[in-house]
Amino acid sequence: MNQEIIEVIDSEQDETSQNWCNLSEAGSLKEGYDLERFVEPPRKDFICLICLGVVRNPLECSQCGILLCKKCAYGCSKPQNPFFSMSSITIKFNCPICRSRAAPREPSMILKKFISNLIVYCKNKDRGCKVCRSIGEIKNHEKECDFKVIRCANHGLCSKEGSKIDFITAKCIKSEKNADRKLKFVCSEICRKVVVMSYLLKADKSEEAVDQYKLALEQLSQIN
Ligand SMILES: [Zn+2]
Ligand SMILES: [Zn+2]
Ligand SMILES: [Zn+2]
Ligand SMILES: [Zn+2]
Known part of the structure; x- marks a missing residue:
């Protein structure tokens, strides 16, 4: 041919x-x-x-x-x-x-x-996670994994990163209408107060925001 x-x-x-x-x-x-x-x-x-x-x-x-x-x-x-x-x-x-x-x-x-269906370790194994799942399921776990790396929700002022398990939660008001609360992860009590305060301000609850601000100042003065 x-x-x-x-x-x-x-x-x-x-x-x-x-x-x-x-x-x-x-x-x-x-x-x-x-x-x-x-x-x-x-x-x-x-x-x-x-x-x-x-x-x-x-x-x-x-x-x-x-x-x-x-x-x-x-x-x-x-x-x-x-x-x-x-x-x-x-x-x-x-x-x-x-x-x-x-x-x-x-x-x-x-x-x-x-x-x-092959079983793999969580990608955060080196950070302490002991979970194993199939390849098909591990992604779902990793999204919720306690050891995944997150950043403090007080973005503007704090740049601390670490395992989710070492962070504390801040309950923030999402909107004034239904007073929904949203959980945010923060590295310390002070960051918690700042984040809660900024959400209160957004929801137009300035009196409560001032209270949070005072508490944050108090804590800062204790540290110093
Ligand atoms: Zn071939
Ligand atoms: Zn390849
Ligand atoms: Zn994990
Ligand atoms: Zn922080």
Whole structure:
């Protein structure tokens, strides 16, 4: 077969399978999960050859079956025609194992489920958290984790950062209408008074705000 015909066949095959990549999401993709996060050493098949972590958003080479993170699969692909504008570029996969240029595919549901059920430590383990969850569930825990790093809610005056567990809460009025109270995390009694006061001022409760201000001053004078 002459070269031109082969190329035509190639590009026809591509038509059906090129929507595996979406360049607009490329910036938000992440590399695989660090091996140290796993409670049990993960199977070698789940380790991405490019980043050496456990595959995240896995794609599978349709020829050799190797798994790669989506981000890493993008990384070993090339734009098919670099002279096109970005919006019309399709990128061609280039398998790091078998050199296949065929678009990679989503692995089966069962395989994806198996990976998302692997157990990992919370990312705040080094700060003292002992929680382990599946890959699929750990994000929900990390949002609420007592050891996550937060900043004192007294933003303007205090820049203290630390584990949530070392902070105290300040009950602040959210709005005058329903007198809803919102919990804010602060590093000290003084920051608590300042934050509560600023919310009282916003809710137009200036008398109570003045009381909080006096209490804050008293505490400051005790420290000094
Ligand atoms: Zn990877
Ligand atoms: Zn391959
Ligand atoms: Zn945690
Ligand atoms: Zn503070």
